[in-house]
Amino acid sequence: MVALEHQTSSREPCTLDWHIAMRNQAIKSSGIRYGRTLLNACILTFFPFCTYAQSATPDKVVLEFYTQYMSTCNQPFDRPPGSISESLFCGLDIDKYITKKLxxxxxxxxxxxxxxxxxxxxxYFTHTQDFDAHLTSSMKAKVIKEDRNRAIVRLLVDIRTNFAKPFAVCVRLQREGNNWKIYQVDPSLDNNLPDCKVS
Structure with missing residues (x-):
């Protein structure tokens, strides 16, 4: 084998093999750097979408729904003729919050x-004869039970006045894709403050 040598600036002999090896190392390093840059770009690009795709917690969904529902139904509402679904849900985008079956x-x-x-x-949702939008400021939601696909949330309306007492409902949710949706609201029956611990 013929070893070709040339002098580096530090006066050390350098073989052609060493020169080729160093060049390959530089190419590999630049490939790794390019790969890392590409990976970082992908993470930065898709991370917000991944975060957005993750659903809110069941208690947050319940609070959001009841706030929207009670506020919307408390406003004057022009009911389009023949639209029972719009009338029942006060024009709220109900598909976002409850299952199709419910x-x-x-x-x-x-x-x-x-x-x-x-x-x-x-x-159906509040189990009261009437309600007012101001009740939304007194609402508290607590997850009583949750597994991978189902959850039970206790919604407490903690209002105490001469005319009103606290009341609660048990809201049952199921996961549909990345979202939690209400599939049943249990009536309070005899107890105005149910514990929601029944299965």
Missing amino acids: QEKITSAYNSGKYGYLAGDAD
């Missing part, structure tokens, strides 16, 4: 004249 159940009960039986002659 929406159909409420609509069917209303159409058949059995809504009073379904909701106990009260609003």
